[in-house]
Amino acid sequence: MVIGLTNDDTISAIATAVGEGGIGIIRLSGDKSISIADKIFASNAGKRVINTPSHRVLYGTIIDPENNETVDEALILVMRAPRSYTCEDIVEIHCHGGPVPLQRVLAITLGEGARLAEPGEFTKRAFLNGRLDLAQAEAVIDIIRSKTDASLKAAVGNLSGRLSEQVKGLRHAVLRMIAQLEAAIDFPEEDIEEAAAADVAELIKQADLQLASLLATAQTGRILREGLATVIIGKPNVGKSSLLNALLREKRAIVTDIPGTTRDIIEEYVNIRGIPLKIIDTAGIRETADVVERIGVERAKELVGQADLILLLLDSSTPLATEDKSVLTLLSGKQALVLINKSDLPARLEVAEVEKYTAGRQVLKISVTQGMGLEQLEKEIVNMVYSGQINQGEAMFVNNVRHANALRQAQQRLADALTTIEAGMPTDCIVIDLRAAWEKLGEITGDTVGEDIIDQIFTQFCIGK
CATH class of the missing domain: 3.40.50.300 (P-loop containing nucleotide triphosphate hydrolases)
Incomplete structure (x- = not known):
């Protein structure tokens, strides 16, 4: 997992859907969020945003610093790092939900030093800062796009970490297999390589059953x-x-x-x-x-x-x-x-x-x-x-094609390792196959995924999320 961002930009975006509504939200995240909000907000009670404790709300008005003009009534919600969605300082400006006031307030935040957020950048920062793993981050967009209660439950389950926990458990199991084999390689005088390979073969079969159980939910998960x-x-x-x-x-x-x-x-x-x-x-x-x-x-x-x-x-x-x-x-x-x-x-x-x-x-x-x-x-x-078998209220589903493909590839690498053991090949060859399986499982949670894949995933999000 990559921790920390490559820049210290403060980002800003409209976080609510386009159109008219009672409330609209502009969200800022980054080191300058609180200072920007302090410059453009006047509290009716005379309080300063910069002095406001985390998770407190102020009521007042948004002021355009260029002409001191009142733009809209607003509530300001302050969430200080690391107790926020992105693990950075976040400020949410809750104003009236028409397109004009929202765009006007957004423009003011950009004029005061924020930049417009890229699609999915808030959630990407949450991932890069370690608040969510990649599978949980992808569940966020699944929640937004849920079409039924069942699809919502599946997405919420993945956001809570159900899938991630199982994948991490499998990764730890594979890592233990690798450690067992490498210990045998490091102590050749003990003559335990053959016994270690036999033990690992049984562990591979157990892991394969878990992978098969996860993949059995993939079709249903994709449909939901x-x-x-x-x-x-x-x-x-x-x-x-x-x-x-x-x-x-x-x-x-x-x-x-x-x-x-x-x-x-x-x-x-x-x-x-x-x-x-x-x-x-x-x-x-x-x-x-x-x-x-x-x-x-x-x-x-x-x-x-x-x-x-x-x-x-x-x-x-x-x-x-x-x-x-x-x-x-x-x-x-x-x-x-x-x-x-x-x-x-x-x-x-x-x-x-x-x-x-x-x-x-x-x-x-x-x-x-x-x-x-x-x-x-x-x-x-x-x-x-x-398939007449799954209790949808309690089940965990693999509902993402990327996840299913990674699981299948991990399963194939374990099968390759088992074939290598049965062929009596050197222990080093077994380890290579196991490491490949471990890396494929890590792609699901984001531990071993490339930056290009991460960027591609977050471009699917809307701006403001």
Whole structure:
């Protein structure tokens, strides 16, 4: 971990979302934060910011030093180092939340010696100053972008250090293996290298089980973080747009009895029992001479290849048609649920015939207009995401692709070390593989990560965080 910053700049940025609001916040961090605030703030009680103890609030007005003009009423919150988010002196200026007062106050702080913060620079300073490790810092942006309670819980869990603790535990275990082997190398007269290698082989197997357990949560974690990419497909007029509206619980898509109403792609997020679904309604898949509709059909087929889950709709009131069979062929190699819609109408579709084309996939009877089967559909989606095994309220998830890749690479390095042991190769070769695994695990917490990766991670943050 790199401790300390390479410069002593004081940074300033608007920390609240753009737009109108009751309160807006300008945040400063750095050695000059308190002195800058002292120059531009007049307390109604005559108190000075520079003399204010940490974690105290003052009420007064922001004054433009150039013309002594009152800009806005404000509260000043002082947080002195190291008891702050960045471990530096921080001042937050709480004023009215309109764009004009916020920009005006920000400009005044910049005029008094602060510079505009880069995206994510406050959190980057928190990381560089040792308050957060890299996995915890990345959890901050996951919290901001959470789409459901479940995704928020997963992000908060990682911010609290659940993932970091497990990764650090694994790193310590690998480090003990390295120490055990190096001790054997240092004392060749004891003739313990073979016994040490055998002990390490067992420890590698135990570590591999822990890595496998962590990686088993990666798919679910990614879905909670990014959303389950779900595509609704079927022939025209089978009820795709009606299903989208039912899941959203609002009339988002146009629904008519005219086949081919949906020509473009409609994308929305929907919360299914805590799981964010990035759900996409597509054009009905059929042969058509209409140029616009044909483009929509081709786009629908493309999206099927990118989806995490496909919801394929069939019409219970009509026999299985050639168009239906064509759509069913798109399911090859994909996770899908087959939904027989309009099940409240007299049935003309044979379920047994449908099952010939579904390769054992779940087939559910639903009626979107009557609300029949939708609860069962939601249950099946939840079971797919959690594999019916994980208690989402208590579980820790690997929800970051970077983390998952590092874990997989660490697992591979441990496997290489085990192969090296089994091949009877020199102890030095085993140590090389173990050190590689130790370094890969360190990339998750930031202990062994390069500056370029750190910079890339924090550019994903908004300015002010």
